[in-house]
Amino acid sequence: DIQMTQSPSSLSASIGDRVTITCRASQNLRTYLNWYQQKPGKAPSLLIYHTSNLQNGVPSRFSGSGSGTDFTLTISSLQPEDSAIYHCQQSSTTPLTFGGGTKVEI
Amino acid sequence: QVQLVESGGAVVRPGGSLRLSCAASGFTFSDFGMHWVRQAPGKGLEWLAFIRYDGSNEYYSDSVKGRFTISRDNSKNTLYLQMNSLRPQDTAVYYCVKGNILSNSILDHWGQGTLGTVSS
Numbered sequence: 001d002i003q004m005t006q007s008p009s010s011l012s013a014s015i016g017d018r019v020t021i022t023c024r025a026s027q028n029l030r031t032y033l034n035w036y037q038q039k040p041g042k043a044p045s046l047l048i049y050h051t052s053n054l055q056n057g058v059p060s061r062f063s064g065s066g067s068g069t070d071f072t073l074t075i076s077s078l079q080p081e082d083s084a085i086y087h088c089q090q091s092s093t094t095p096l097t098f099g100g101g102t103k104v105e106i
Numbered sequence: 107q108v109q110l111v112e113s114g115g116a117v118v119r120p121g122g123s124l125r126l127s128c129a130a131s132g133f134t135f136s137d138f139g140m141h142w143v144r145q146a147p148g149k150g151l152e153w154l155a156f157i158r159y160d161g162s163n164e165y166y167s168d169s170v171k172g173r174f175t176i177s178r179d180n181s182k183n184t185l186y187l188q189m190n191s192l193r194p195q196d197t198a199v200y201y202c203v204k205g206n207i208l209s210n211s212i213l214d215h216w217g218q219g220t221l222g223t224v225s226s
Contacts (some may be wrong), residue, residue, distance in 0.1 A: 050208075100150045
């Protein structure tokens with residue numbers, strides 16, 4: 001199985017800050033890496049698919065980059081509503097696997 | 107809009123069974139692969155199972171293979187997860203998730219989840 005490692009596991013930042021979350025895979029994913037946002041008490045929602053493609057309705061302050069084994073989710077200017085847990089997920093092969101999540105606090 | 111509504115979560119004893127259902131609406135259910143993903147309390151996400159749009163193939167994680175069965179009824183727009191031989195570590199919120207048109211493995215819509223608790 002492909003192991004996914006996210007860092008940091010949590011972070012605290014201020015409104016307007018640039019925030020970066022990293023995700024590392026144990027095997028080459030090419031660009032088959034997706035990001036999800038999960039707000040407290042809610043189901044996850046798709047944020048970015050295939051490394052850098054924003055899902056419909058996702059604000060442009062979110063962006064993704066990377067390839068192979070190293071990927072990044074960036075929030076260019078943190079907003080209050082961005083307080084959430086962010087999960088990366090590889091879609092290269094089954095079993096699909098997720099990173100451990102990164103909790104972003106304002 | 108896409109709606110996925112899970113039901114069937116309950117408290118069961120170890121070794122017991124549970125059948126979860128997911129009612130889908132707002133899209134052509136029979137055109138899309140579907141998944142079950144779970145999240146134990148305070149933990150991360152764990153993919154469990156996938157079924158193709160026509161039910162022709164199923165895939166499972168090792169942790170549930172042989173105990174859980176994913177199925178679907180396209181005439182009822184409903185996805186199921188039959189869970190047998192349940193263990194305390196199966197306690198989790200179970201999410202029904204829709205695959206994306208670009209790739210089945212992009213999880214583009216999630217239900218609200220249903221809680222299954224395994225405890226004596």
